[in-house]
Amino acid sequence: MVEIKTDAALEAMRAAGRVVAHALAAAEKAAGVGVSLRELDEAARAVLDAAGATSPFLGYHPSFAPTPFPAVICASVNDAVVHGIPDGYRLRDGDLVSIDCGAVVDGWAGDAAVSFVVGTPAPADLELIEATRRALEAGIAAAVVGNRVGDISHAIGAVARAARCGMPSDLGGHGIGRRMHEEPHVPNRGRPRRGFPLRHGLVLAIEPMLMAGGRDDYRTASDGWTLRTADGSRAAHIEHTVAITEDGPRILTLP
Incomplete structure (x- = not known):
């Protein structure tokens, strides 16, 4: 079932979105050559703890x-396209990192x-990151009532x-609210004028995932979580939580 949020709920979700933005900023600031992925997780975790927030990822x-x-x-x-587990891997010069x-x-x-x-x-x-950013901006611009x-x-x-660029064929964004994953599914490709109608109060996580090799297929790593490009090419992933409103799309995950 698709839940339409009240204006009060949108304000509450903005508070959660602000915490997410600060946690991402902390993880990116902590990133550097020789820093482990686990240390990035610790930096984000400290922001959540300080805000009294919990993680929908931990234990999912x-x-x-x-x-x-x-x-x-x-x-x-x-x-790695998405779902990478932060472990002891230490970042190297030139690594492309996506943090969700x-x-x-x-x-x-x-x-x-x-x-x-x-x-x-490189x-x-x-260029890959910039294309992913443009794809997200285009998706947000289309997130309007009607x-x-x-x-x-x-x-x-x-x-x-x-x-x-390629895109994972069956992955995409999603509704979000009291749960991290709600209806509707938001594919990263599709036909215009199809699917669930956008109404004031609908909130979506819009998240393009682009793969530089141009292929759409991917594989699951041995950890059962990490999804990697099938051809070994690089991937980028950028996402925002966006509310559809009568005044236009409202990004809830800005700092």
Whole structure:
């Protein structure tokens, strides 16, 4: 069932979104050559703890996963698209890192992701991140009352294809509210004017995931969580929680 939020609920979700933004900023600030992914998780965890927030990631155990997720962030490096487990891996110069984080404050969730390069960036990685950012911006611009979910999907997919990037065929965004994952599903490709109608109070996590190799397939790593590009090419993932309002899209996960 799709839940339409009240204006009071949107304000409550904004509080959760602000915590997510600060946690992502802390993780990115902590990132550097020689820093472990586990240290990035600790930096984000400290922000959540200070805000009195809980993590919707920690202990999350969907049916596809062999074990509950053990951290408050997903840390995906280079060819990892999403769901990377922050472990003892130490970042190297030129690594492309995607961090996904969520927070729950007073029963309401926020969810966002960033991608960045540690140390000296390769131009191709910067181009991939920029294409992912443009895809997200296009999706947000289509998130207006009167459109449908398919309009968001089509906008994201058009940017990705123009950049000659692949996208995981069955992954995408989602509704969000009292739970991190709610209906409706928001594919990263689709036909305009199709899908659930966008109404004031609908809140969506919009999250393009672009793969530089141009292929849409991926594989699951041995940990049962991390999804990696099938061809070993690099991936980027950027996400915001966005409320559809009569005044236009409202990003809830800004600092």
